Amino acid sequence: MYCSVSALLSMLSAWNLEYAVYYRILPKNLDIILVKFVKNWQIPLWTMFGLSVLAVSVYLTLGWSEAAIRSYVRMSAQISFVLFMLAFSASSLQALFRRGWTAVLLRNRRYIGLSFAVSHTGHLLALFMLAAYFPHPFLDRLSMGTILGGTLAYVIIAMMTITSFEIPRRRLGERYWKWLHLYGSWYLWILFAYSYIPRAMKTEYYIPFAVLLSAVLFLRIARAYKYRQASSKAEPV
Ligand code: HEM
16 A cells, blocks of 8 residues: 555656656656646645545545554655655756746646645644544654654744735745745755655665655755856856
8 A cells, every 4th residue: 555655656756757758657748737637726626635535545444543543644744745845846847957847847836835735734633633542652652852843844834835825925025935935945854854764774665755855955956056057157257
């Protein structure tokens, strides 16, 4: 089950799209299909639908149990991870590759970010259910660091979500908006790295997650380098 979800997610990840099209796993006019059917508010709505289908399938497979809720906690985190990585790498991919799909990705970055917020709300709801119905050993093992770090992350996600709308964005001001979205995103990247890198060192299943984290880090650095090169060339001698 985990493997098929993860395979599907990695299949949908930006890098694999082109290969999937090339090898005819996905249709050739994928860009057109993406533009037509997966855009704007449809993305968070599809995410909500997908998360609900996932909840029902976990319930039908594992019943009402601690294992079922934990499995949903993990899967919602994995879906959030892919959505977050897509949103976080969109501008770098567009700056470095400039393809049809990178433009589609960048145009829909806000909605992918909102889908990440939806999915991570699923993670939080599942955690509340775990605490309410199967508190042991979950609550016994919860450290103050996890509670504080996790709460700060949810505050950041809420602020980024609210300020993705025009009026709150204008109220906050462009400078603070950029600050919030830049440092907020890096904080979330660090939390994902903190969760997945130790797991990848123990279990090979998590290696693709660590690879994706590193690839996105590399893309961001490559974009920053490209911009620096461009601005130093533009400077008068
Ligand atoms: C107070 C807030 C949070 C708590 C108490 C919490 C708790 C947990 C727990 C207990 C698990 C493991 C479930 C299991 O293996 O049975 C888990 C998994 C995970 N959480 Fe959270 N979490 C919180 C917030 C976050 C945030 C903000 C992020 C990321 C931005 C995050 C990312 C992850 C990831 C990546 C996993 C691993 C999923 C996997 O194994 O694939 N969590 N969380």
